[in-house]
Amino acid sequence: MIEVKQVSKRFGDFTAVRDVSFRVEAGEVYGLLGENGAGKTTTMRMMATILQPTTGDIEISGFSVQRDPVEVRRRIGILFGGDVGLYNRLTARENIAYFGSLYGLEQARLQERIDSLSRMLDMEEFIDRRVGSFSRGMKQKVAIARTLVHDPDVVLLDEPTTGLDVTAANNFRRMVARMQEEGKTILFSSHNMGEINKLCKRVALIHKGSMRFAGTLESMREQYGIHDLDDIFMAVVEGSEN
Template identity: 55%
Template sequence: MIEVIKLSKKFKEIVAVNSISFKVDKGKVFGLLGENGAGKTTTLRILATMLKPTSGTAVINGYDLASEPEKIRGEIGILFGGEAGLYDRLTARENIAYFGLLNGMDKVEINERVDELSRILEMEDFIDRRAGKFSKGMKQKVAIARSIVHNPSIMLFDEPTSGLDVSATRIVHNFIKELKNQGKTIIFSSHSMDEVGKLCDEVGIIHKGNIVEQSTLEGLRKKYGEDDLEEIFMGLVGGKYE
């Protein structure tokens, strides 16, 4: 479970996140939807303990973000879109195994987990090849496996399909659905209403650092009398519903 409580982040005079609050129950997928620069990545980096909030806090699986960040790190898996950040001279297996070691797993457990994830993510053909010459889709699969190797109960995905082709995007989507079926708690950020509509139980629309709406997808349709979720999103960030 994740509860965000009046979370804010300022960079000098710029307010990146402005006192936002939301809650994600166990086993649910929460979509953080917003344009580029809206505050999605900053929010997720704070929840991942990579940035300290200016004010406010969050409670993640019972641990307070402000006072117990080291305990939170063992509870979460993190995947950011864009550059996967793999070690080019290591194989896919070695990249994943290294993160397993960092998370305190033993070698037998790591080997079993890598084989399992290789099957799920269809990586058998390249699992023992060096990562330096991988395609972007191949790199993202390895990054996904690396983020989930220690089987965390909470996952933070920041635009994980950014730059991927249709086939690789489909694999990422199916993997997120499988994580939900396993009871994982997931925050998934995107600027695509279509993508959020496929994956999320509830959505928080963030604009200029503020949560301007939070609801289930069906709740949004009923409230604004509009079936097209993209039209609702554009209306909210464009001021149509003020």
């Protein structure tokens, strides 16, 4: 479970996130929508305890990011968009294993998880190759596996299908659906409204640091009288109910 409670984040005179609140239930895939610079990544960085809220609080599985950051970090897996942050001189397996070792996974369990994720993400052909020569899509698969290797209860995914081809993106969406069946709590940030429509029943939309909508996709369609999610997104961002 994730509960964001009246969270704001200021950097000097600039307010990146202002009084944002929403709740993600256990076993739910919840969409976080917004343009680049809207405050999505800042919000997710606060969830991951990388940034501290200026005001408000966030609870992950009942633990506060401000009072219990270590407990929060034990329970989450986080994938940020942009640079995947892999070690180019290490193989894909070594990159994933290094991250898993930070969570104290025993060697046998660690290799079992790597092999399982390698099969699910179709990485078997390059799992033991150095990542320096990998394509963007191959690196993204390794970053996803690194995020999930310790089998976290709460998964934060910021634009996770960036760089993936159609087949790989479909495989990843099936993996997300499988994790939901296992009861994991998943926050899914994406610009792809098709992905949101397939994976999420409820969403929050942030624009210029403030909440513009939180609720079900069905209620969003009803409120704006528009079926297409891209058109709804633009109507919310522009503050218009076309």
